[in-house]
Amino acid sequence: MTTDTGIALVERDEEGVDKAFRKDVLAGLGQAPKAIPARWFYDEEGSRLFERITQVGEYYPTRAETEILGSRGGDFAELIGPGRAVVEFGSGSSVKTPLLLEAIDPAAYVPLDISGDFLRESAAALGAKFPGLPVHPVEADFMRRVSLPDAVAALPKLGFFPGSTIGNMVPRTAVDLLRSMRATLGADEGASPLLLIGMDLVKDSGVLESAYDDAEGVTAAFNMNLLTRINRELAGTIPADAFAHEARWNDDLARIEMHLVATRDVAFEVSGERFTMQRGETIHTENSHKFTPRTASLLLLAGGWTPLERWTDAKDQFSVLLARATDQREAP
Structure with a gap:
């Protein structure tokens, strides 16, 4: 590692x-x-x-999102492509993050988390699972713009924000976070950054x-x-x-x-x-x-991201969306 x-x-x-x-x-x-x-x-x-x-029986989001990540690897590989630095906002899950990394052949992995001890443990576990992958953990509050390590500055970026954590925020704060993610990933530098994000759906x-x-x-x-x-x-x-x-x-x-x-x-x-x-x-x-397809897309657009593709699990309980940073010239 x-x-x-x-x-x-x-x-x-x-x-x-x-x-x-x-x-x-x-x-x-x-x-x-x-x-x-x-x-x-x-x-x-x-x-x-x-x-x-995430392991208790009643908590469906992790199982549903893992199903999507495990079954859509071919789609991710085609739409995202290899060679990106994956910047995960929050320390990686031992299950979900490897599914993405295996699918897209990234050039580096940058987990961001405010909990330093947990961050380092997660980064070490990921590094052991992917011994050839450069791993650059950053202890930071990702609610604001984060300066990424110099080692990934020149690489195209993919932001990864699984778990529907975006749903923990009121809409105004969620939009601010999406905009700060865009700034962290360097939205106007080189290839347009992409964002793969989980959003839970309205249900019973x-x-x-x-x-x-x-x-x-x-x-x-x-x-x-x-x-x-x-x-x-x-x-x-x-x-x-x-x-x-x-x-x-x-x-x-x-x-x-x-x-x-x-x-x-x-x-x-x-x-x-x-x-x-x-x-x-x-x-x-x-x-x-919890979101509907329409409210999920509206939130992304307000935060400076243009939705490209959307996937759901077999029970239609959870969604994963891929978006690209909206070019400033496209913004309303």
Whole structure:
């Protein structure tokens, strides 16, 4: 494996705490209703728990997307072609990422992730599986433009964003992310960058709620781990036993919402600031928007990407779309 130390763009204070994490948590707990961005789930334990979520019976997205990636390799090879640097926004899955890499014969692989330890573990595993492939992990917040390693600067790029993580963002934020991806990939330099992105589809609300509240309780543990992380990294005193996991379908906004619900009145501190919550009040921790073919295409277009092809699994539960960076002259 050829590795690169990457470019750490995570800004930390003198105590080693991610400044953006502290800012988002304090702001989110201070507002009404309370909300914390879902990206802060992914410390090392959160990343491991999410890998477990993808294996529970109720959670269909990973199986559906893996089916698409495993059955459409010929299409990917034809439309994407060999020799691109695959830039994955988020550390690669041990199952999904190899399916793509095997199909398209890339020149390099660049995983981007804010969780450095998990990033390095994932990069090492991928490097061992593909010993001839240069791997350049970059610890960074990919919600903004990231400077890629010099080793891939001259290569055409393919962005890879599986898992329908784009659905975790409200539309405005999702559009901003798509635009920052376009900037990261160098949309106006050489061959037009491509983006392969997973988007979950609207379906029966019962199927959706079960997928985010599995019987084994893995998703609940994933949600609750956010409180553990806050207590550990931000000197928090949040009583975890005073909160419960809840997943609910919001039909008006076409999204599953995850909440941490206070089961009693509580008071706690985070980074020296005091907060109170009444019984029944929630911390809104995640949105998972679901798409129709039309809304998926509109979102990509708004973010500066022109859809080229769309694939779904056999049950029509999930979609994977290929798009190219829209030429500035084509933009409205």
